[in-house]
Amino acid sequence: MESQQVSAPFDFSAIRSEFALPGTYPAEAVAEARDAVDAFAGTRVDRTDLELATIDPPGAMDLDQALQISRTPTGFTLHYAIADLGAVIVADSALDTEARKRGQTYYLPDGSIPLHPPVLSEDTASLLPERTRPAALWTIELDNAAQPQHFSVVRALVRSRARFDYAQVQADADAGTLHPSIAALPEFGALRIADGLARGAISLRLPNQEVVADGDGWKLAIEPRTAADDWNEQVSLLTGMCAASITLDGQVGLLRTMPPPQPSAIESMRRTAAALGVDWPADMPAGQLLAGLDPNSPAGLVLMSEATSLLRGARYTLLADLEPADRRPELLTHSGVGAPYAHVTAPPRRLGDRFTTEICLARCAGTEVPQWVIDGLPEVATALARTDSVANKVDRACVDLTETTVLEDRVGQDFPAIVLREATANRPAEIFIADPPILTGCTGNPPEGERVTARLTTSDPKTRTLTFDYVRE
The missing domain is CATH 2.40.50.140 (Nucleic acid-binding proteins)
Structure with a gap:
């Protein structure tokens, strides 16, 4: 059936004003971004031999991740390059100060409000194809079940060879023509997804609304989600779990945590499943139940909607703030991931990733964590909590405006x-x-x-x- 939706012309300037979103980047900070130099030039490991590829939404220029995943006789080797913002931003500079105020990049339908000036995040620090770039390069060795055996991160020079979007990766996977750099991604992704379910991870597949351009106006759409999205997500999740392990070992860092679901929420969801005639064995975790549902069926939609109550209380947890008695697994784990987790894979777009990456680099190199990182973590945690809340409200406001207009x-x-x-x-x-x-x-x-x-x-x-x-x- 042809859609009856009609697009409508309007803009989102009122939402920018309502939430006091940042405006033009200060000239001094832009100049610093334009003139930024790699503080570790000449000391990096040269890994431009790696055949890395990026996977991002169509048209994205802030390419912060590039990967190569290879099948080996004993499992997999993952090379994951992350844009190294910590090497080009001077602590307490105008650029650093402005980034700490902004906290993260805000995405609106008619354009983003970047964490860093585009001259940096979309050019000199972006892992664009066929450009040699400084990066924090993760190497993760996994066994045949895609369980990590060894992992580390070093400062390196890398050169991405190809860029793809999710639809391209999915089409190539379906056709059996994946680029060699990511040919092992489907197998790796499936194994990591299965491992997540075994850990108790919870993933929701509710329809995700988005606002898209339609001629001179805007309309609503459901954000496309492919298996390739899920495979690529597992690369980032695995790296964040490795980062959390490193920070926990050193007892210095910032974790993204979420408490276990409340028993009352599980009980309510079980009552709903029973009322809908959905079989839910007593020993089956909620994540496994949800993974087996058809997200397009009424029962699947209902249960996934109710499951949002299982994923509440996400916060940024500073390890330095915890007393020894409070370092219990349930306080250090992200229940949606099913493991301790730290953000490190998007430094151009999220403030905390730059700081946590510095901690991981220092720990792996056997050096002291820079004092500016330790001193800045409380401010970073506060900025991320504040801006996460604003970003969620902005997303909702953009959808609400579009809904009511069309x-x-x-x-x-x-x-x-x-x-x-x-x-x-x-x-x-x-x-x-x-x-x-x-x-x-x-x-x-x-x-x-x-x-x-x-x-x-x-x-x-x-x-x-x-x-x-x-x-x-």
């Missing part, structure tokens, strides 16, 4: 919907509408897990308010 002329119309969650005393029911793709509330107490008709009663772009009401047959 539906403004359709108030009073009926839409087929699936009820993801029943109403409670504190919130209305939650529904999913496929065309246009919307996850939103619905009044009238529609029955959970059922296909229903929902009537659009309010669509106000000024307040970004969207309301639907359950139409009883």
Whole structure:
């Protein structure tokens, strides 16, 4: 069936103002970025022999990761190059100060607000193809089950040979024509995904809304997700787990943590599964149940929606802040990953990765962690928590503005919907509408897990308010 969605012309400038997002980069910081030099030039390991490739969204220029994964007689060898921002940003400089204020790159449909000036993040520090670049190069040796046996990171010179987007990688994998640098990625990814489920990792596959350009306007879409996305994600997750191991060993660092799901949340989800007729063996972890569901079925959508309650309480945990008695596994683990985890794979886009990478480099080299890193970690943790919250609100505001604008002329119309969650005393029911793709509330107490008709009663772009009401047959 052809989509009935009509795009609408508008801009997101009001959202930039509402959330006081950063504007133009200060001239002094831009000059420092333009004139940045590699502080470790002449001391790096030359690994320009590696046949690295990047996998990023189409059109991306801030290429922060490049990989080569090879099958060996005993397993796999992963080389993972990460843009080395720590080598070109001087501590306490104007560039460093501005990056600490920004915390991360903000992505809006009509353009990003970068953590670093584009002259750095999209040019001289970006792992663009056929450019020799300084990088933090991870080498991870894995066995035949894709379990890491040895890992380390060093400062190196690298040269990416090819760039791909996720759709290209998926198409090549389906055709059996993957680039040699990533030919082993599907097998590696499948093994790592299976290992994650065995660890208790939880991955949700709910429809992810995005705003896309459509001629002179904007419309809603579901962000495409391929198996290639999942394979590539496992490379980053594995590297973050190795980084966490290094920081824990040295008792200095910043972990991304999430507490275990509350027993009440698991019990509620089990009741929902039983009501939907979904078999959930008593000894099966929630992550394994979710992995086996059809994400496009009503039951799958309902259970994945409810499973969001399992993934709450994410925070940045400073190891220096923990007393010895508080260094318990449940306080050091990210329950969504199923292991301790640290961010290190996106320094151009996320402030903390530069600092954690420096810790890992020092630990692997047997040198002292730079004092500017230790002194800066508390400020970094605060900046990341603050800007994560803002980024989530900005994402939601952009989607809300698009929803209410494209539906403004359709108030009073009926839409087929699936009820993801029943109403409670504190919130209305939650529904999913496929065309246009919307996850939103619905009044009238529609029955959970059922296909229903929902009537659009309010669509106000000024307040970004969207309301639907359950139409009883």
